[in-house]
Amino acid sequence: MNESAPLTAAELARENEELRHQLREAEELIAAVRTGAIDALAIQGADGPRIFTLEGADHGYRTLIEEMNEGALLLSPEGTVLYSNGALAELLRCPLEEVLGSDAVSFVPAAFQAYWTDLVARGWEGRVRGELPLQTRRGLLRPFTVSMNALTFDGAQALAVLVTDVSAEQEIQTIRAAVVKQNALLDRTSEELVRQQAARLAVEQAAAEVSRVLEGIPQIAWTADPDGTITYFNRRWLDYVGEEYASAEQLASHMHPDDFEAGIPQWLHSLATGQALDVELRIRAASGDYRWMLVRALPSRNEQGEIVQWIGTYTDIHEQKEALERIDLAQNLLLGNFEELTRVNIDLDNFIYTASHDLKAPITNIEGLVQALVSELPAEAAPQSQVALILRLMQDSVERFKHTIEQLTDVSKLQREHGAAIERVPLAAVVEAVRLDLEPLIQSLNAEVTIDVAECPPLPLSEKNLRSVVYNLLSNALKYHAPERRPQVRLRARCAGQHLLLAVQDNGLGLDRAGRQKLFGMFQRLHDHVEGSGIGLYMVKRMVENAGGRIEVKSQLGVGSTFSVYLPQ
Secondary structure, eight states, X not given: OOOXXXXXXXXXXXXXXXXXXXXXXXXXXXHHHHHTSSEEEEEEETTEEEEXXXXXXXXXXXXXXHHSSSEEEXXXXXXXXXXXXXXXXXXXXXXXXXXXXXXXXXXXXXXXXXXXXXXXXXXXXXXEEEEEEEEOTTOOXXXXXXXXXXXXXXXXXXXXXXXXXXXXXXXXXXXXXXXXXXXXXXXXXXXXXXXXXXXXHHHHHHHHHHHHHHHHSSSEEEEEOTTOOEEEEOHHHHHHHSSOOOOHHHHHHTBOHHHHHHHHHHHHHHHHXXXXXXXXXXXXXXXXXXXXXXXXXXXXXXXXXXXXXXXXXXXXOHHHHHHHHHHHXXXXXXXXXXXXXXXXXXXXXXXXXXXXXXXXXXXXXXXXXXXXXXXXXXXXXXXXXXXXXXXXXXXXXHHHHHHHHHHHHHHHHHHHHTTOOOOOBOHHHHHHHXXXXXXHHHHHHTOEEEEEOTTXXXXXXOHXXXXXXXXXXXXXXXXXXXXXXXXXEEEEEEEETTEEEEEEEEOSSOOOHHHHHHTTSTTOOSOTTSOOOXXXXXXXXXXXXXXXXXXXXXXXXXXXXXXXXXXXX
C-alpha cells in the first residue's frame, strides 16, 4: 500500500462507482454463462482463475462450427484446449467435457510430440498446415491434417486449430491406386493385343517377303519344319529336276547312292543339335546327269530360342568341284616333281661331293709331279727359262683347281646345312672380323670403308654363313673397283619390317642389265681381269635364301653397285 495522502470523498465515491460497474459486469457474465447466452471456461492459473468466453454475438458461427464434420478447437498460449466442437470429440472417441480444459499434446503420440510443438510454435506466427496421427483415449491412432492460425477472443490470444480426418481420403487414394493399376493393366493388355496383331501382320509380311526372296535367288531354296519335314521348294527345284516336289522319297531318289548314306546322318545330327547343316552331295538333274550341290541350312528361332523352321539352299558347285579335282591332280603332280627334283638335287650334291673328293687325289698327284720336276731342274737353271715358266703356270693351275674343288665342296654342304638349328649371331662382331681380314687389301687400294651396323640385333644365321656373305660382298666391292678413282665402300644395316637389311654400296665398275641377270649363276665371271671362280655370289644367294631371306642388286655400269640382303630377324 502506497504511503500517499488519504483520498478525498469525491475520489472515494468515484472509485466506489467503478467497483460497482465491474461487479455488475461480472454478475452479467455469470448470468449469461448460467443462461447459455455465452460459453465460458474457467482455467485455474498462477494468478488465480481465468474465464474465457465466446460471446453470443458469434452464435451463428458457433452453430456452423458445431455442425461441420471437421474437428475445431482453440488453444491457449499454454496449449490448453479452450474450446472444442463435438466433431473433434467424436473423432478422438472422447467425451467433450474431457477434451475441454485438457492439454492438447496429450492426444499426440510421443513420437510426434516434437513435431506438434514445432507446428504450434509456427502457428502462433502465422498460418501453418501439417499432417500427423492423433490418438484416442483408447490409444488408437488415426491420421489427421491440422491447420493452425492465431486469433483474438475477448482481447486474449488463442490458437485456432482445424482437424481433418484423412483416413477416408487414404482409403480413397488406395482405391484410386487400385483403379489406376487396373487401368494400367487394361492398357497393357490392350497394347499387347495391338502388338500381337502387329506382330502377326509383320510375320505374314515377312513370310511373304521371304517367299519372294527365295523365289528370286538363283539357288534351289527350301524350308523344313523343326522335325525335318520339307515344307517348301522354290521354282529352281522344278527347273532342275523337271518335276514339283512331292515327298521325301522323291528327294531321296534324286540323290546319288554313294552320297545318301553320308548326307542323311549329317541332316539328322543338325535336327538333334540345332547346328547348321553343311554337306556336299550329288543330285540327279532332269537330264539324268548328277551334279555336285552344296547343301546348307540354318535354323530359324523365335524369341524364346525355339526352332520354328529350317531354311536351306542347294548351290551348284559342280564346276568348282571339278576344278578342285584338277588342282589336286596338279598338286600331286607338282609334289611328285618336287620330290623328283629333291632327289636330283641330292644326287647332284652327292655327285659334286664325290667328284670334288675323287679329283683331290689326281690333283695332289699332279702337284707332286710338278714339285718333283722342279726339284730335278739344275740349280743353275735360269728362273726365267721356258721350263721354269711352264712349271710356275702348272703350279698356279693346280692351286686354282684345288680352290675350285674346295668351293664345290662348300656348295654341296649348303644343302646339308639347310634346316639345321642355329643360334643368333651378332652382326657387328662378324663384320669387324671380316674387315680385319681384308685390311691388307684395303690398305693397298687406299680404300675408304664405312661401316654402320652397331644398332642391329643378332641374326638367326650360322656364323660361318654370315661371315661368308659379308666377306664375299665386301671383297667383291674392293676387287671390282674402278682404277681411275679411289674405292669407296659403305656397309650399313637397319631394320626393314620383319627383316634386317644389310646393304653394301660401292663406286666400282658397275654392271649392265645383261650382267645383272647372270650375276648369281654358278661359275659366272663378268670381269676377267680379277681372279675368281665365279661361285662366290652363287653361294651367297643360296645361303641367304636357305635362311628365309633374299638378295637384290642395283647397279649402273661405270658408276657402282649396291647389294641389298634381306635377312629374317
